[in-house]
Amino acid sequence: MELRHLRYFVAVAEQRHFGRAAERLHMAQPPLSQQIRQLEAELGVTLLTRTTRRVDLTPAGVAYLDDARQILAAVDEAGENAVRIAAGRTGRLTVGCVGSATYSLLPALAKALRSELPDVEFGFRGEMLSPDQASALHDESLDLGLLRRLPDTSGLSVQDVRRERLLVALPQDHRYADRKRLRVADLAGEGMIIHAGSGRSVMNSLIHELFAEADLEVNVVHEVAETSTLVTFIAAGLGIAVVPEPTSVLHVPGMVYVPLAGTPGVDLVAATREGDANPVLARALARLMELVATP
Structure with a gap:
């Protein structure tokens, strides 16, 4: 059984007619009838009763239609969710900030991210000292750190944000x-x-x-x-x-x-884990740099 069998069955069940279902599916009627017969043979039950004028559902067909719709809806939702995740429109991200960035940059960044990415679950941790942020990045309790440049940045990717006098x-x-x-x-x-x-x-x-x-x-x-x-x-x-x-x-x-x-002066940098391919992180970094560049 393949997903196309379920889609074919749902189309026939909803149209109550093989001809109209074939038009909806952009296929010829004989192959559609053959696929429905194969589905019934595999299940070992009759799903549809056919007459010259219409198609009706058997009790087994009524139950199977409900389940088939749920399965197809779940498959469609899974695909849409994968697209959202790949585009960085959903997921989770935790951001840490040193004290001065907590009050000067974090409010605007949090507002921008929540407005732009309403389906992403964000966590914000302010007043974090830089070494504490580095440790949190390594243990994956933090995804993005706004911190001061550290002597040891092994395992981290560091990007300049701004120089502060x-x-x-x-x-x-x-x-x-x-x-x-x-x-x-x-x-x-x-x-x-x-x-x-x-x-x-x-x-x-x-x-x-x-x-x-x-x-x-x-x-x-x-x-x-x-x-x-x-x-x-x-x-x-x-x-x-x-x-x-x-x-x-x-x-x-x-x-x-x-x-x-x-x-x-002193540098403020953005630190992430090396190789972190989280698309939400990429969007957050881009938004951060836009905010910093805006007077």
């Missing part, structure tokens, strides 16, 4: 709050609030490198896990911080941002 986040009553710009040397002795160290944060390593190049020690007064906590501490007057520019979208009363001159 650095700012100094200050309490609004700080003596530097009215400055047009600052340099690393100006931060000597200042109590610094930074992200967690011990290799867990790229920003932590970057700040220590910047201070070392200026022959300064970093006076760490607080280590935090989340950017939202960092800016809250600054607004409370507990210290200052060096942050990527997109962090400035967090408008917390009691703090200001001043550009940090003489520094190269």
Whole structure:
């Protein structure tokens, strides 16, 4: 038995006439009659009663028609679903973001993806440190990471998203709050609030490198896990911080941002697993780059 036998039977059963069914199927009537007889012979039951004027269904034919319709509908749905998946219109994707991207880029990306791909199940994980995202990519709990460039990217494909300049986040009553710009040397002795160290944060390593190049020690007064906590501490007057520019979208009363001159900034990159051919991922990456390119 082949699917065409079911389609032939459904056409005859719905038309109640071999001639009209043959026209619907764009085939000659004799081969159609032969295929229906072969189907009945294989099943060992009579599905149709034939007269010179019309065709009627036997009780077995009525039951078989219902099942045949369901089978054909399931086959058609399977084919359509495969096309949707291949086109990246359905599936699942989990996206992770470092703190500054969580507030500056993730809202627009999430809105765009859910609007463009309503049948895709998206998961979004904000405030993830870069090494944590790399681990999540490797264990497949994350499909796309927006993170800082890591020293070891083995097993990952990395694509530049944008270069972000650095700012100094200050309490609004700080003596530097009215400055047009600052340099690393100006931060000597200042109590610094930074992200967690011990290799867990790229920003932590970057700040220590910047201070070392200026022959300064970093006076760490607080280590935090989340950017939202960092800016809250600054607004409370507990210290200052060096942050990527997109962090400035967090408008917390009691703090200001001043550009940090003489520094190269920090890269935001998109990381995926090497060889990941998920078409949803390809569409998400394309949409991400469109958003970044839009002023």
